[in-house]
Amino acid sequence: MLRSRLVRRERTDVLLKPFARLRLHPIAWSLLSLPFAFAGMLLLGRGELIPGLLMFLASGAMDVIDGAVARATSTVTLLGAYVDGVLDRYVEILLILGLMLYLGDRVNLRISLLFSILIFGSLMTSFVRAYADHRGLVRDQEELMRMGGFLERAERLMLLYACIISGLYSTDLLIFLLTITALLANLTVIQRIFLILNYARRSSGR
Template sequence: MKILSEKIGVIFSKIIPSPNAWTTISLFFAAFGFWSLLKNNLLIGLILFLIAGLFDKVDGLVARTLKKETPLGAFLDGVIDRYVETFLFLGLFLYVSQAKADFSLMDCFWFFLLIFGSLMTPFIKAYADHRKLITDPDKLDKMKGFFSRAIRLGLIYFGMLFSLFYPDSLMSFIIVIAILSNLAVLQRIRLAIKLI
């Protein structure tokens, strides 16, 4: 797996030798994915967000290949990750609100909970570090929640794919992911207090 990652890093570093450029490209694909969902095209939206996710991984591989790993690159990657997720969740909100005949205030609540949980999960760790609540890097590394971003997005993408065949199922995925995301937030808060 490591050898494959290195080869991918070499290939993409020859196309565009800038990790930050690949990070930015992922944002553009996410923006087009948002537009596709707004236009009720779930399949194209899914494909575009998957491509955005691919390029989000490519930036790190290119950075390691070219030995260009920098604090600025890590900062931009984290910020754009939040934009990509927000594009995805707002796009799904607009898609479901148009596709679901009985879309209700309760559905809005679940989407709010989903966005809140997805943004708060990384914030807890970053804020614990920023406020010097936890200064030991090893302890900070232990603040990984059980429901990581990769798992969260993977489940969302699976839900989008599944709903192409069973349209009414998408909201169920949203509810489950919203609950798990916020449980992950509570877990990280507990870990932060425990690791002081």
């Protein structure tokens, strides 16, 4: 939702088109997001918040470049979209694990539960929509993609980046923002389920 509002595909495609000259396949650009994210996780675990944040921002840049290159070279494929979606989940989990490692010995049962809820919400947000497509509950792909919700991936990442920055000032603030992110992620799951159920009910009544 936020990404579609703030980032115009036409503009980013023009700006990123030169990357196509490097002759890297779009899937290769997608795969490059993983080493940056892994490095970011390790840096966060070592308490190096700003370098860790920069690594995750670089990982996000790879996620934007891959699509722009695919469109510039007319190599947009379902396989590429699938790989990109799977890698997005890995990058997000590495970001969450990096924050968990940063808290280190300050992690207790309450914080462990918070991270579990956050990871569950992050994964389920995409799953409920993908499973609705798999089961054929929503046949209109445009309608399916419009079922965004309170906190899509772009918003979650922005909140998680805010968590990293807040860690420079206060652990309590970091934990508070993590709690907000976890709650909103799971509310988004519930919201998407209701949106899908309502769509399926309307469709069956046609």
